[in-house]
Amino acid sequence: MKFINFAIVKFSAFLVLGILAAQYFPFNFFSLHYLLIILAIVTGLWLWSRKQLIQHVYFGIATYLCFFAIGYFTHQIRLPQFQPKHYSHFISENKTDLVQLKISQILKPDKYYLKYFATVSAINNESATGKILLNLSKDSITKSFSPDESVLVYASITDIPKPLNPHQFDYSKYIKSLGVYGQLRFSSTAILKTQTGSKTLMGIAQNLRAYIVAKLQNTNLETDERAILQALILGEKKDIDKSLYNEYAAAGAVHILAVSGLHVGILYIILAFVFKPFLRWKYGVFFQAILIVILLWCFALLSGLSPSVTRAVTMFSFFAIAKLFDRETNSINTLFLSFFTLLAINPLWLFQVGFQLSYLAVFFIVWLQPLFYKIGYSKYWIVRKTWGIVSVTICAQIGVLPLSLYYFHQFPGLFLLTNIVVLPFLTILMCGGILIVFLASFDSLPNWLAESYNFLIENLNGFIHWVAVQDEFLFKEIHFSTLKVLGTYFFIIALALLLKKINYHRLVLSLVAIATIISIYTYDEFRYSGNQMIIFQKSKQTLIGYKNGKHLTIFKNDSILNTSEIFPLKSFKTAANINSYSEKKIPGFFSYNNRSILVLDSLGVFPKITKVHTILLTNSPKINLNRLIDSLQPNQIIADGSNYYSYVKRWEKTCKLKKLPFCHTAKQGAFPIE
Incomplete structure (x- = not known):
């Protein structure tokens, strides 16, 4: 299949290039006027080329530039620096604002905060725009917010902090890919007013999902089983226990917990069967296709419009439209058409992991599965069906493997066994789950059906657990640049x-x-063969790392606790391609790259020396820093995360008076010793 000749593939490629250019090379001068000029040039060249017997290359170049410009412009207008009323322009330190918000999405809470996405409508009675993260303290709440609820709060808008250690997960970067550039942290005392806002489709869908979840909680479904059902049917993963989710990831079955093309495909088959009687009518095909597409989009809304489910429903919609108009199409063309459409609507999806993995999996299934299927073709029905599942699973895994290793650094060796067992029963689980959701919504779910579903999910979880504990088949901490x-x-x-x-x-x-x-x-x-010494940021603990080639030595105060698998060392070891590890007690004085380093702990005792290059303060030593600086004449002072903040503030003032560089790892992040 020479899919590279399809125009939509080339247009998609230039659209992506435009989005990437806008992300990494934004320019103020690029605006709508330039896009209109390029469109006018393309239109003129098209009118001119129609009259030419032999076509010139200029029209093609201008067309590709046009799609590049569309990608650039559609992404750039979503960046806050190109939105005059974006709330990020109001951010300043120690400033409290009157912020009017509308709740758009409920997120999974953490230990201390309830979390929401909201859209800003006004700041200090001035019109403002933008999507923001809300953190509402759990200790102070009387009730939680609902989607589409308007809230007036008096709080400070702050930036989302960047990671303080190298190779740590960058939450600020991730959340920017969702269009969020700031946050609010507040308690219930900062809430001045709440009221019901205007209804939106997403808000209605989220409230309906919350209503169904509340109904399911009143059934005989067990906690873990109900959480899996909610993920399968509603796309609601907040209630899944973290250890259970990790087991699904280790078994290579985490994709069944995220509503995706697999779930949409099964739902499409179910709906096609239910509406099959429509085909007996004169215009039955038309009505069947319209109803299926509408219900699929309703399902996508109900499940939260994740990138994977949106991709799948968009593809099915294009297939249905092509079928209605009796137009020939192919999977590759439809895949790229949906890819182009979704990125033109929301270019930020390009930077989301779910979007990338979804399209890569489907592309490699469509491209490679026919080749694999021919290799294992059999005249026996059961062998053909089994090989069909195997070939699809292998092709999808080939497509997502490099990116999965890059993002997650692990590979489930038993993924094939997991999918062979799980996928045939997923249709049963989907059909049963839809029936249970429907009956539970009307308080009509019989106990025997709930207990039967409990039994199925319990056995599924048991199988997943058995696969997950086969540690020798789970390859972890894989370095992949x-x-x-x-x-x-x-x-x-x-x-x-x-x-x-x-x-x-x-x-x-x-x-x-x-x-x-x-x-x-x-x-x-x-x-990664070089040497490096770094003072990590770790609250209430001192960690000094020395990387010598592929060996990492950690110096710490506690000689008993093994810290190799804790934050932030685990991610650092993987990213730095470390294959051996050891731990030692922190020395009071040592040298690195001809620089002498003095480590002062809570005792404040140090050897008799006349001069040092660096002083590292740990565990809040009770010292006279002013006298110490005069005595040892250091070039810089470092305080790690094990110190009291009151001590650090006092030391910082002293260093400022002495005009001496001062670093606090809890504020500036991990400190590399050059």
């Missing part, structure tokens, strides 16, 4: 092209891909 992702996809595509058709050019391309992979792995080995 951006270059490795790109190189691996290059190799997969080159090899797939060679297997589809063996010729000289594709063989050369495969050899180049192999050489590229070898070069990338060699470069990564060289890049």
Whole structure:
């Protein structure tokens, strides 16, 4: 299939390039006027090219530039710096504002806060816009917020903090991919007024989902079983226990907990069967397609319009439209058409992991599954069906593997066994779950049906647990850099092209891909072979790391507790490609790169020395810092996260008076010693 000749594929590629350019190279001068100029040029070239017998390249170049400009412009107008009324322009330190909000989404709460997404409508009675994160203290609440509820609060808008340790998960970057650039932290005392706001489709869907969840809580469904049902049917994952979710991830079955194309496909089959009698009518095909598309979009709304379910419903909608108008289409073309449409509507989806994994999985299934299916074709029905599941699972795993390793750094070795067992029963679970949700909504769920579903989910969870505890088949802490992702996809595509058709050019391309992979792995080995010393930020604890090639030594005060798997060392070890680890007690005085470093703990005792380069203050030592600086004449002072804040503030003032560089890891982040 020469899908590369499809215009929509090329247009999608240039749209993506435009979005990426706007993300990493935003320019103030690029505005709607330039987009209109490019569109006018393209229109003129199109009118001119229609009169030409031999077409010129200029029209094609202008067309691609037009789609690049569309991608650039649609993304840039969503950046806060190009929105004059965005609330981020009102952010300033120690400033409290009167903020009017409308709740748009309820998030999973953490230990201390209830969390919400909201849209800002006004600040200090001035019109404002933008999506914001709300953190409402649990200790002070009398009731939680509901979607579409308007709230007036008196609080400070702050930036979402960046990670304080290297290679730590960047929550601020993740939440910016959702269009959120600030947050509010407040208690119930800061809430001045609440009232019901105007209704929205998303708000109605979320309130309906909350109503159904409340009804399910009153049934005989067990807690874990009900949480799985809510994830399967409603896309509601907030109630899933963290350990249970981790077991699904370790077993390679976490995709069934996220409403995606698999669930939409099963629902499509169910709806097609239910509405099959419509085909007997003259215009039955038309009404059947319209009803199915409407119900699929209702399901997508109810499940929260996640990138994966939106992608699936969009594709099914295009297939249905093509079928109605009796137009020939193919999966690749429809896939890229939905890809182009969704990114044109919301370019921020390009940076969301779920969106990336969803499209990669479907692309490789559509592209490679026919090849794999031919390899294992059998005349026996049961073998064909089993191999169909296996081939689809393998193709999807090939498509998402490099990106999964990059984001999650683990690979479930028993994913194939998990999917062979789980996928055939997913249809039963979906049908049963839909029936239970429907009956529970009207308080008509019989106990025997709830207990039967409990039994099915309990056995499913038991199987998942058995797979997850096979630790020897779960490969963790896999280092996978951006270059490795790109190189691996290059190799997969080159090899797939060679297997589809063996010729000289594709063989050369495969050899180049192999050489590229070898070069990338060699470069990564060289890049991470150097030495590094770093003072990590860890609350109430001192951690000093010394990286020597691929070995990491951690110096700490507690010689009993093993810290290799705790935050922030676990992510650092994976990202830095560490393969050996050891722990030692922190020395009172040591040298690194010809720089002497004095470590002062709570005792404040140090050896007789005349001068040091760096002083590290740990565990709140009771010292006269002013006298110590005069005595040792250090070049810089560092205080880690083990110190009291009152002490740190006093030390910071002293260093400021002495015009001496001062670093507090709890504020500036981990400190690398050069």
